[in-house]
Amino acid sequence: MKRILYRMATDQVNGPLAGIGIFFLWVLSCVYGAAVKRIVFFYKKGIFRRRRLHRPVISVGNLTVGGSGKTPLVMFLAQILKDKNFKPVVLTRGYMDKGGAFSRLEGDEAAMIRRALADVPVLVGPNRFQNAQDFLKGHAADIFILDDGFQHWRLARDMDIVVLDAVNPWGNGCLIPRGILREPLNALKRADMIVVTKTNLAGGDTIQEIKTRLAVLCPDQMIVWARHHPVGLRDVRSDGAEDLSFLKGKEICSFCGIGDPASFQKILTDLGARVKEPVAFMDHYSYNNQDIRRLVERCHENHIDTLVTTEKDAVKLIPFLDIFDRTIRLFYLKIQIALEGDEGEFIQRITHFSQH
Numbered sequence: 001m002k003r004i005l006y007r008m009a010t011d012q013v014n015g016p017l018a019g020i021g022i023f024f025l026w027v028l029s030c031v032y033g034a035a036v037k038r039i040v041f042f043y044k045k046g047i048f049r050r051r052r053l054h055r056p057v058i059s060v061g062n063l064t065v066g067g068s069g070k071t072p073l074v075m076f077l078a079q080i081l082k083d084k085n086f087k088p089v090v091l092t093r094g095y096m097d098k099g100g101a102f103s104r105l106e107g108d109e110a111a112m113i114r115r116a117l118a119d120v121p122v123l124v125g126p127n128r129f130q131n132a133q134d135f136l137k138g139h140a141a142d143i144f145i146l147d148d149g150f151q152h153w154r155l156a157r158d159m160d161i162v163v164l165d166a167v168n169p170w171g172n173g174c175l176i177p178r179g180i181l182r183e184p185l186n187a188l189k190r191a192d193m194i195v196v197t198k199t200n201l202a203g204g205d206t207i208q209e210i211k212t213r214l215a216v217l218c219p220d221q222m223i224v225w226a227r228h229h230p231v232g233l234r235d236v237r238s239d240g241a242e243d244l245s246f247l248k249g250k251e252i253c254s255f256c257g258i259g260d261p262a263s264f265q266k267i268l269t270d271l272g273a274r275v276k277e278p279v280a281f282m283d284h285y286s287y288n289n290q291d292i293r294r295l296v297e298r299c300h301e302n303h304i305d306t307l308v309t310t311e312k313d314a315v316k317l318i319p320f321l322d323i324f325d326r327t328i329r330l331f332y333l334k335i336q337i338a339l340e341g342d343e344g345e346f347i348q349r350i351t352h353f354s355q356h
Contacts, residue, residue, distance in 0.1 A: 003282055009179055011172055022178065029178035036175075036183055043153045051129040052156040055136070056143045056354050059157040061150025063187065064180040066283065067259025068165040069197035069228060069337065071109045071312070074147050076337040077350060078113075078120045084351055087140055091132055091155075092147035094124035108257075108284060109147070111315040129155050143354045150191075151182055159353040162191040166202035167263055169210055185217055193222045193349065199340065200227040201263050224346055229338035230267055236314050236330040237321055248272030252306040253299050256313055257285030264310055267333065276302050287316055292323045299328050308333055 007013045008022050042048040058077065062068040074090060081088040092110050110124050121139070123131040132144055146155060150162055164170075171180035188194065196210060214223055233242040251274045256264050261280035268275050277298045281291075299307060307330045309317070314332035317324075324330055339346060 025178040029175040050156040057157040058159045059146040059149030068163045086142040089141040090122045091128040195224045225340040232334040255279035257281035259283040292320045
């Protein structure tokens, strides 16, 4: 059902029955939009109270559902702050992953951040204010990074960063559930900075459209352009490194459970991989034994000995490693944010907010 609703929201289905469903989704979008508008108004007027921590807070959020590249940016910010001798702490909501071997109130993104930045605390839970308060009772922190925080109005922040996916920045322009927008586009005016990600995966016409739209919507905000840059290929079993050139000309199977599977496939293709049988699960998908067996069968049927997935998915595969055939090599592609142009102004802006 979730996949069908997503296909309707992204205009991937048509026909009379789909039209009826899309109409009802549009009605629900109107109700949702009215509720969001009222909530924002109440917070703006102080009717709903915002809680403020005694440390700076930088929020990283997005305007749409799906994979905008928010988590790599959170990791990028945490690394910058560490390099500047700050002690960053990540606040994330997590989610209750129902079913599968990875069931707990955490999720793949929090596990991915912990794996990549072992010395950066990641606090998981819906009450991010209380989690931060409890942490400060026994630990030191200079700044909190609020993951997925643009719509988390109850926690005050010193800086709002909004991430836009250059490949699909606002979908069909409709609010969820008819579209993928969490808020109307004019909500971008609340942002202090906008980071447009995956610019290397989008066409020139799309980039120009984004520039034109942002010039009208938020002419005073700092706009940062960033690429999704593959930096390594790692063995899921041993975490050993393989050069990216390993993929050039090689037939592989790929799979992922992220919000933007097409971008992942494009990165693999750009690296020279010959991708056969790509499998796309829903975002935050919880794998089970049957899923893994089917993936292995696909490899055997196509005489392929290499499986490649995302770093976010890799953290969920540990309980299933015994099911993967030893004749099949299992890798994850490590991707980082790479800013276009001079990083100096971006870093200066981040550290400026971190000191207040």
